[in-house]
Amino acid sequence: MSQKVGKNNNKVYRLVLTGGPCGGKTTGQSRLCTFFENLGWKVYRVPETATILMGGGVKWTDLNEDEAYRFQENLIKTMLQIENTFFDLAASCRKNCLVICDRGIMDASAYLKPEQWERMKKDNNWNEIDIRDSRYNQVLHLVSAANGAEAFYHTENHRTRHEGIDLAKRLDQLTSQAWVGHPYYDIIDNSTDFERKVVRMIAAACNRLGLEAGDRLSLDSHKRKFLVATLPDDLAYPQFQDFIVVHDYLVTPNQRMQARVRRRGQNGNWTYTHTIRRPEVNNESPELKMQISIREYELLMAQKDSHRYTVFKKRRCFLWNNQYFQMDIYEEPCHARCRGLIILETYTTLKGEDLKLPDFLNIVKEVTNDRQYSMYNLSRIDDEAQNSVREAKLAQIASIKEAAPAVNGFSDEVLTNGVDS
Structure with missing residues (x-):
């Protein structure tokens, strides 16, 4: 998983914990904290800004539309500053550091009309590549009990929660949709009992980080890939986000090692990632992903492997049936081996037909373990x-x-x- 490096060469992992009302965030945060502290990490917990402000007497129902807009704008500015305080502390920590954000910037956008959010971004010179994709390493969405565990949904003994079950479902959908497009986004649904749900959440963080400690959780979350026959009409999808993704492989001293750089962008804004895949051990090839600057990206591009093509894709991200999917559509400029190729992928613990695939896609076959469809082979x-x-x-x-x-x-x-050469 992509991560940041602190001043003392320590790992800094910024994780957003989000979800609908009564999804288990409070318990989940506590359990994440305990788990990582037991691994020897320092853990910082960023408090939920909305709870702080609304706990001071703000009532959403008392605000007119303009006041609500200004409140959300100030809430986001406050959230940015609070998070930056903890991010700075994490960067100077001598230990590996996990920063758990109780909700993130995009949660606030869920409470705005689309045109209001566009206006706010323009007024403040914000773009979603920076405030959604680059700012956080991973997003974990805990689905509200109102969606799949209705018997356990309640609002008692919660000073700011007052939503009925229908509103809770709607807010869960809005907040989950707000994060679509983040490259490392996991949905933790209510398909198991609550204890297992929390364990799945911790395992998702460990798996993305590549921590062996996640093995003790006995949950094999892995990427599954499927070949798609044709691209359906845009109207067939739920809401989606499209990105341009460009991969280049680099020369490595060891032929069994792979190294590549990626730029991923939308509307002229980009993130850059350097990935190293180590030689296979026990049928697994561990990956180290580092978020890098544009300057580091340009320097690494000097090591581009001339025996491999640049790979160009449009990546379409969407939610379906509480599962996060990314679909790679290989586009021009593109060499013959990739031309017209469409690959759907998702991270899941489900095996075989237990994983329900989008019913609006014409799936040809699963290609998870078919090296013919690995990007490394496709670039050759x-x-x-x-x-x-x-x-x-x-x-x-x-x-x-x-x-x-x-x-x-x-x-x-x-x-x-x-x-x-």
Whole structure:
């Protein structure tokens, strides 16, 4: 999982814990804290800003539309400052540090009309790549008991919760939809009892971080991939977010190791990631993902592997049946092996047909373990293409020599230097 590095070379992991009313956030936060402290991590818990402000006497029903808009704007500004305080502390910590945010910036957007949210972003020069994707390493959404565990939904003994079950369902849907597009987003539903739900939540964090400690939870959350026949009409989807994703593989000293850089963007705003996949051990290839700056990205691109194509995709992110899906649509410029390819993927503990797939997609087959559809294989330049590239370079050199006789003063060895690089 992508993570940040502190001043003392410590891991800093920013996690948002969100969800609808009565989803288990309070208990979940406490259990996450205890689990990671037992691993020797420092844990900071960012309080829920809305609870702080509304606990001071603010009543949502007393506000007119303009007051509600200004309240949400100030709430977000306050949230940004409170979070930054804890992020700064985490960056200077000597231990690995987990920062648990009780809700994040995008939760506030769920309480605004779409046109209000667009206006607020413009007024404050915010963009969702920065405040949703780059700001947090992972988002965990705990589904409200009002959706799937209705018998356990209650509002008693909660000083700010007053929602009826129908409103709770609606708020759960709004907050879950607000985070669609985050690259590391997990939905923890009510398909098990509450204890198991909490365990699944902790396992999701461990799995994304690549912690072996997650093995003790006996939950094998893994990526499953499916080949899709055709791209349906946009109206067939629930709400979705589209991103441009560009992958480049890098030269590595060990052929069994893979390294790549990725830029992922929307509306001209980008995030950058450096991924290293280590050699396979016990049928697994552990990955280390680091969020990097544009300058680091440009420096790493100097190590681009000339034996591999750049991979271009449109990534479509959406929720369906309380499951988060990402669909990669390979687009131009694209080499023949990828052209027209559509791959659906999701992280899940479900196996076989227990995982329900979107009914509006024409799924051809599962390709989870089919290396033919791995991006590493899809990026490979085959021997024929390599020879074509070499021949093109040699032809270009011959053309230069013919057009500029002075070049003939150099040896062929000098002129062809780099042809096979």
